[in-house]
Amino acid sequence: MRPEVYRFFADLVQKHSGIVLKEEKAYLIESRLRELARALNYRDVNQLYQVASKRLTPQLRDDIIEAMTTNETYFFRDQHPFEALRKEVIPELKKLRAREKELRFWSAAASTGQEAYSLAMLIHEYFPDLLSWRIQILATDISREALKKGEKGAYSQIEVNRGLPVTFLVKYFKQNGSKWVVNEKLRRMIIFRKLNLVDPLPPTLGKFDVVFCRYVLIYFSQEVKAKVLQNIAKVMKPKGYLFLGATESPQGMPAGFKRKVIGRTICYQWEG
Ligand SMILES: C[S@@+](CC[C@H](N)C(=O)[O-])C[C@H]1O[C@@H](n2cnc3c(N)ncnc32)[C@H](O)[C@@H]1O
Missing domain, CATH: 3.40.50.150 (Vaccinia Virus protein VP39)
Incomplete structure (x- = not known):
């Protein structure tokens, strides 16, 4: 993923959710964005970036944040x-x-x-x-x-x-x-x-x-x-x-x- 693409998504996610996406996690970000791009019928992450950077709808913004959340949990965690x-x-x-x-x-x-x-x-x-x-x-x-x-x-x-x-x-x-x-x-x-x-x-x-x-x-x-x-x-x-x-x-x-x-x-x- 090109540095400016990573920066764009990391800034967007941090601004709207507080979640900090560290650079060493770029591979994880990319794989989650790739999945999102596929689900939204975009060719790849670059096309998702082009759309999001030109015309970010609230729905697309939420989809991107959603893709970046880690939902790990389980019953009676830590007891x-x-x-x-x-x-x-x-x-x-x-x-x-x-x-x-x-x-x-x-x-x-x-x-x-x-x-x-x-x-x-x-x-x-x-x-x-x-x-x-x-x-x-x-x-x-x-x-x-x-x-x-x-x-x-x-x-x-x-x-x-x-x-x-x-x-x-x-x-x-x-x-x-x-x-x-x-x-x-x-x-x-x-x-x-x-x-x-x-x-x-x-x-x-x-x-x-x-x-x-x-x-x-x-x-x-x-x-x-x-x-x-x-x-x-x-x-x-x-x-x-x-x-x-x-x-x-x-x-x-x-x-x-x-x-x-x-x-x-x-x-x-x-x-x-
Ligand atoms: C790792 S899970 C923890 C779940 C549960 N509290 C536990 O301890 O098992 C973290 C959750 O925080 C949510 N989250 C991240 N940023 C958030 C925000 N700005 N506001 C509300 N929830 C957020 C994620 O969507 C995710 O479901």
Whole structure:
């Protein structure tokens, strides 16, 4: 790929999604763009570049960003954050919110939904008393394709083999042909919406008791990462918890978040 072609796509993706495409990943960018060019019936990446650089429609821009997202995820990823929720976080929030009887969770880079369904299963399994509360899980992502799959709640055998205990598979999924489909009770708890973390958060988003923003900040520059964390701070309920990915550094974390260690998990409680 010619350097100016790489630069054009890298700049476009960074400007609209925050995702930094490093030069050493040029081969990956090229192979994903080649696939997109083929899907859109262009001859090759050069023709895609010519069209995009002359007349970039919002649809084409979204398609290019979509092609650059990495949607890797699986059920109960890392396990220990879910243990922390079960053992400390939800019991504490249950006491704090006993009057409102409402808990709101946000899976802020939800990809294909496994994280949101893991939260729903955890609540069903270990906190049946909460099912009479207003419990909402909002699952958002920049990738429309990933969200579409999440909303369907239909996963392959390989996907359910990753992280999901067999007992949960049997209890919360139904087999339909080659897919395992999440049951209606779990699906009713989750709302899937497109949301770009780099944009100002919509005022209708409301506030959250628990935010999972995992394995997405790693794709952003330090500046964008700090901006996203500041946006998240604005939607935290008092004493609410933020979870990042296990390998993600808290650089740029707003001062109102207090670092907490629960078992093997580091999380951040909103004291602002
Ligand atoms: C590696 S997945 C992580 C999924 C899940 N949180 C987990 O930990 O398993 C990263 C997700 O971030 C999404 N993403 C990337 N940039 C984004 C942005 N600016 N706004 C919202 N989501 C974004 C991607 O589409 C992708 O689905």
